[in-house]
Amino acid sequence: MSNPTAAMLVIGDEILSGRTRDSNAHHLAKELTIAGVTLAEVRMIADDHAVIVDAVNTLRATYDHLFTSGGIGPTHDDITADAVAAAFGVAIGVRDDAAALLSAHYERTGREFNEARQRMARIPDTATLIDNPVSIAPGFTLGNVHVMAGVPNVFEAMLASVLPGIKGGDPLLSQSLRVKRGEGDVAAPFGALAAEYPDLSMGSYPFQQNGVMGTNLVVRGTDPARLNEAMTRLAALFA
Amino acid sequence: MSNPTAAMLVIGDEILSGRTRDSNAHHLAKELTIAGVTLAEVRMIADDHAVIVDAVNTLRATYDHLFTSGGIGPTHDDITADAVAAAFGVAIGVRDDAAALLSAHYERTGREFNEARQRMARIPDTATLIDNPVSIAPGFTLGNVHVMAGVPNVFEAMLASVLPGIKGGDPLLSQSLRVKRGEGDVAAPFGALAAEYPDLSMGSYPFQQNGVMGTNLVVRGTDPARLNEAMTRLAALFA
Numbered sequence: 001m002s003n004p005t006a007a008m009l010v011i012g013d014e015i016l017s018g019r020t021r022d023s024n025a026h027h028l029a030k031e032l033t034i035a036g037v038t039l040a041e042v043r044m045i046a047d048d049h050a051v052i053v054d055a056v057n058t059l060r061a062t063y064d065h066l067f068t069s070g071g072i073g074p075t076h077d078d079i080t081a082d083a084v085a086a087a088f089g090v091a092i093g094v095r096d097d098a099a100a101l102l103s104a105h106y107e108r109t110g111r112e113f114n115e116a117r118q119r120m121a122r123i124p125d126t127a128t129l130i131d132n133p134v135s136i137a138p139g140f141t142l143g144n145v146h147v148m149a150g151v152p153n154v155f156e157a158m159l160a161s162v163l164p165g166i167k168g169g170d171p172l173l174s175q176s177l178r179v180k181r182g183e184g185d186v187a188a189p190f191g192a193l194a195a196e197y198p199d200l201s202m203g204s205y206p207f208q209q210n211g212v213m214g215t216n217l218v219v220r221g222t223d224p225a226r227l228n229e230a231m232t233r234l235a236a237l238f239a
Numbered sequence: 240m241s242n243p244t245a246a247m248l249v250i251g252d253e254i255l256s257g258r259t260r261d262s263n264a265h266h267l268a269k270e271l272t273i274a275g276v277t278l279a280e281v282r283m284i285a286d287d288h289a290v291i292v293d294a295v296n297t298l299r300a301t302y303d304h305l306f307t308s309g310g311i312g313p314t315h316d317d318i319t320a321d322a323v324a325a326a327f328g329v330a331i332g333v334r335d336d337a338a339a340l341l342s343a344h345y346e347r348t349g350r351e352f353n354e355a356r357q358r359m360a361r362i363p364d365t366a367t368l369i370d371n372p373v374s375i376a377p378g379f380t381l382g383n384v385h386v387m388a389g390v391p392n393v394f395e396a397m398l399a400s401v402l403p404g405i406k407g408g409d410p411l412l413s414q415s416l417r418v419k420r421g422e423g424d425v426a427a428p429f430g431a432l433a434a435e436y437p438d439l440s441m442g443s444y445p446f447q448q449n450g451v452m453g454t455n456l457v458v459r460g461t462d463p464a465r466l467n468e469a470m471t472r473l474a475a476l477f478a
Contacts, residue, residue: 013440016278017411017459018268020444025283029257039255042283044264047442074423075443076430116426151445172256184313187355191315201252203286204314205259206390220256 003038003169003222004064009055010044011070011080012150024069024155031159036168036222037065047071052083060087060145065166067159070150072139074116081140084147085124095123098138105136131161170222175231179238180214182206189237190217197230199223242277242408242461243303248294249283250309250319251389263308263394270398275407275461276304286310291322299326299384304405306398309389311378313355320379323386324363334362337377344375370400409461414470418477419453421445428476429456436469438462 008028014020025042032039040063045051052071059066071080085092098121099113106113120137123129130139130146132154139148139158148158179186183206194202200221207214217234221227247267253259264281271278279302284290291310298305310319324331337360338352345352359376362368369378369385371393378387378397387397418425422445433441439460446453456473460466 010281012442013459014442014444014457016268016281017413018265018270018272018278019413019457021262021265023260026257026260029255031257033257039257040285042249042255042281044281046279073443073445074426076426076433077440077442111421111423114423114427116430117423119426120423174256174258182350184350184353184356184359187314187358188353191355194315201286201316203251203253203316204312205253206312218253218258220252 003036003172004167005038005040006032006065006067007041007043007059007063008039009052009059009066009068010042010150011047011052011068012044013047013077015044015070016046022069023152024150027152027156028067028069028159031163032168033172035163035166036171037166038169038172047077047079049079049083049086052080053087056084056087056145060143064144066145067162068145068147069155072120072137072147072149074119078119080147081122081124084142084145088124088142088145090125090142092122092124094118094121098123098129101129101136101138130158133157133161172220172222173224173227174218174220175227176216176218177231177234177238178214178216180212181238182213183215186215186217186238190234193230193233193237197221197226200226200230202230242275242411243406244277244279245271245304245306246280246282246298246302247278248291248298248305248307249281249389250286250291250307251283252286252316254283254309255285261308262391263389266391266395267306267308267398270402271407272411274402274405275410276405277411286316286318288318288322288325291319292326295323295326295384299382303383305384306401307384307386308394311359311376311386311388313358313376317358319386320361320363323381323384327363327381327384329364329366329381331361331363333357333360337362337368340368340375340377369397372396372400411459411461412463412466413457413459414466415455415457416470416473416477417453417455419451420477421452422454425454425456425477429473432469432472432476436460436465439465439469441469 103113127140127142366379366381444455
């Protein structure tokens with residue numbers, strides 16, 4: 001009846017130091033909403049083996065799916081694949097299927113498939129590869145954990161490979177009403193309406209534009225008929 | 240010796256549904272790096288009382304500081320203040336100091352200080368107020384937890400009020416070198432150098448620009464002399 005749940009783990013010192021602004025969490029949030037999977041939690045953590053292992057084990061046990069981003073490149077700070085293998089207690093090494101993809105790619109592009117690049121073929125035993133049409137080096141799915149790259153266009157391409165295989169529920173629909181009243185003026189009637197529709201999620205988001213204060217009232221839910229009914233009532237309240 | 244640590248809790252259904260892209264985590268990350276506070280973890284969670292209480296208690300026990308954003312407005316979905324009070328086991332109600340600020344503000348602007356707006360004066364016992372020069376409704380600090388608004392310009396103003404009171408360590412400095420080589424080509428010498436400088440954090444971030452592939456090599460640390468030494472070695476490696 002209710003939609004499957006998911007969490008995301010964004011892995012990388014560059015996010016927590018403020019050097020890089022993550023965009024993958026927002027992209028995943030939008031895509032899962034369309035797919036009917038409830039994103040319940042996002043965690044951003046450092047490139048630290050013990051921290052990654054602990055977060056992977058907590059989140060994969062709590063939610064139906066866990067998506068990770070970052071830390072699967074060729075350099076010494078790319079430690080996600082090994083940490084995920086450790087979290088599951090399975091072995092990891094350079095795997096033939098991943099190495100074949102990569103060695104063909106580097107042969108085609110005239111670059112050396114050196115030891116550092118072979119690191120990107122390290123895949124935990126029993127994991128299935130996630131296709132990477134952008135830069136070939138694959139992600140992988142192990143159990144309910146989907147391990148993907150941090151570079152946004154690669155993350156997005158990998159997610160597009162993974163999502164069709166995930167059974168979603170009903171897409172989360174949303175409608176919004178923009179009213180030129182302060183949040184404090186709409187709060188009482190809006191809250192009363194929300195209490196009548198416990199199956200819908202209602203939120204209010206204030207804005208200021210050209211000196212005009214107002215509030216966006218957003219109603220979310222999976223049943224289009226209920227959503228329409230609530231929006232009709234909402235529009236009447238603030239007509 | 241080592242810098243104080245911090246976590247952030249971003250609270251709001253609108254973030255997890257993909258309606259809104261959070262910008263507060265990135266802003267906090269940059270500011271804490273300058274202040275010499277290590278941001279170790281960011282969690283984004285839903286507007287759910289039990290989930291907020293649990294996350295607040297876990298994170299405030301683990302890190303020196305916890306910063307929260309979102310859920311302190313006047314509407315029914317603004318439940319952060321009550322959840323933080325519950326996490327600490329302290330009482331919460333409309334407090335005179337916060338109510339005085341808000342009632343003066345609404346009197347000045349000719350709007351009613353109604354029941355919904357009085358909700359924004361709900362402050363846990365023993366908490367100290369955080370100044371909000373943008374829209375008056377205060378945040379608060381309770382123990383090592385700093386509770387701030389989700390609207391970005393308000394969050395940023397509140398953080399500017401809070402940061403001078405937080406004792407930081409040495410600012411985290413970073414320098415970067417842009418090389419026109421693939422990540423797989425720089426990985427081995429870069430990793431060897433990183434192993435010689437365990438007190439510094441080194442990361443590599445590939446880019447593609449106008450068809451040119453390259454890598455940004457970033458070195459982070461708190462000791463300027465060590466940072467300069469490592470950068471000199473790095474530049475010599477890839478000259």
